[in-house]
Amino acid sequence: MRRLPPIDLHAHIEPDIAASALTELGSLIFAATRSLNEAELALSRSDPWTIWGVGCHPGLVGAQKAYNPVRFSELITNTAYVSEVGLDGSSRVSMPTQQATFDSILKALQATPRIVSIHSYAATETVLDCLTARPIRGAVLHWWLGDEEQTRRAIELGCYFSVNASTLKRLELIKLLPIDRLLSETDHPFGDRATGRGRRPGNVNDVEESLALIHGIDREETRRIMWRNLARLVGNAGCGVLIPRAARVALASVA
Numbered sequence: 001m002r003r004l005p006p007i008d009l010h011a012h013i014e015p016d017i018a019a020s021a022l023t024e025l026g027s028l029i030f031a032a033t034r035s036l037n038e039a040e041l042a043l044s045r046s047d048p049w050t051i052w053g054v055g056c057h058p059g060l061v062g063a064q065k066a067y068n069p070v071r072f073s074e075l076i077t078n079t080a081y082v083s084e085v086g087l088d089g090s091s092r093v094s095m096p097t098q099q100a101t102f103d104s105i106l107k108a109l110q111a112t113p114r115i116v117s118i119h120s121y122a123a124t125e126t127v128l129d130c131l132t133a134r135p136i137r138g139a140v141l142h143w144w145l146g147d148e149e150q151t152r153r154a155i156e157l158g159c160y161f162s163v164n165a166s167t168l169k170r171l172e173l174i175k176l177l178p179i180d181r182l183l184s185e186t187d188h189p190f191g192d193r194a195t196g197r198g199r200r201p202g203n204v205n206d207v208e209e210s211l212a213l214i215h216g217i218d219r220e221e222t223r224r225i226m227w228r229n230l231a232r233l234v235g236n237a238g239c240g241v242l243i244p245r246a247a248r249v250a251l252a253s254v255a
Contacts, residue, residue, distance in 0.1 A: 004250055005049065006208070007226050009162040010083060010117045010142045010185040011201035015042040015052070022050050027202025028247050030185075032083035032117060035063035036071055043078050048246045053083035056105065058098045058119055059091040069104045073112065080234070080242035082109065082116045083142070087130070089122025098123075099130065106134035113137040113237040117162065117185075124150050131157050138237035143167055143187055144177075151176045160233055165206045171214075179215055183226055183233075184208060227254045 006027040013022070013031045015038060022029070029050045033039040034057040042052035054075045056067045076082060085105050087098050109116060115138045120127040124146040131139060131154075140160040144151070144167070151173065154161075161177050162185040168174065184204035212222040231251045234240050240248060 002250075002253070004223055004227050004254070006202055006204045006223065007184050007230060008186050008188075008202045008204055009115075009140060009183040009230075010164075011188040012190070013050070013188070013201055015045065019045075019047060022047050025049075025200065025202040027204070028250070029201050030081050030083065030115070030117065031201075034060055034084060036066060036068065036075060039075055043075065046244075048244050051081045051244065051247070052079060053081040053117065054079060055082070055084040056101055057084050058086050058088040058093060058102070058123075061093055064093045064097055064101055067101050067104070069108065072105060073108045076108065076112055076114055078242075080115055080237070080239035082114045084117060084119050086119030086142075087123035087127050088119060089126075095123075095126070099126070102127075102130055103134060106130060106136055109136045109138070110134060114239055115233055115237055116140060117142045120144065120146070128153055128157065131159070138233060138239070140183060140233070142185065144173070145170070146173075148173075148176060155181065160229065163207055163211070164204075168207065168210045174211075174214060179211070179225055180229060180232075182211065183229055184211075224254060227251065231255050 008027050008029045010032055011029055031050055032053045033042050033055040039054040056063050087102055117140050140162050142162050144161050160181045162183045164185045164187045184207040188201045208219045208222050212219045231254055
């Protein structure tokens with residue numbers, strides 16, 4: 001059986017990167033964008049192991065101001081992935097403005113489900129309130145920092161969680177997350193600072209090794225579980241046809 005590549009469910013990559021540079025990373029990478037303009041540029045590409053997202057970052061004034069619901073709905077027809085979206089309690093953008101944008105995005109995703117990587121820094125409770133008001137399929141809480149009660153609530157809502165090297169510092173939180181809801185990420189170049197010289201999109205070695213140790217399994221099985229989780233997530237969102245062929249073949253091998 002062919003060895004499965006690592007999964008990086010949330011990384012930031014410049015849309016003009018050379019195709020060969022992406023291939024050399026040797027991972028399935030979900031590349032988040034920060035604005036609809038960046039997303040439109042990224043979606044003009046076709047990369048066998050990179051899935052480009054449609055995003056409107058809650059921390060960016062320009063991205064929030066330029067958000068257009070019609071344009072967002074049009075862009076997500078071309079990809080299986082939406083990111084980076086959500087709420088940020090430290091943003092210069094007012095929370096009412098952020099919530100209006102996020103609610104519009106969730107409304108679109110109720111009609112057109114996708115894998116959605118959700119930002120919730122300093123706004124975990126409010127994000128869960130939004131997901132309760134507008135339930136969606138395919139929700140992944142990126143770099144989750146909620147407390148125990150919020151984490152249990154997120155699990156009940158059906159959310160998945162993507163874990164990076166920085167998240168691993170909160171061992172008690174990691175132990176609360178069901179292994180069948182976990183996915184690996186780098187959040188390159190932000191969440192992988194602890195990996196030192198090995199920082200690059202797709203390098204989730206630290207995450208895989210730590211999760212394997214926590215759950216008493218080997219690293220290969222940890223990666224296989226991540227792929228099963230991704231396959232389930234893709235199935236729940238019904239967006240498999242938009243996954244690049246090479247990745248679809250890998251997903252079929254673990255189904």
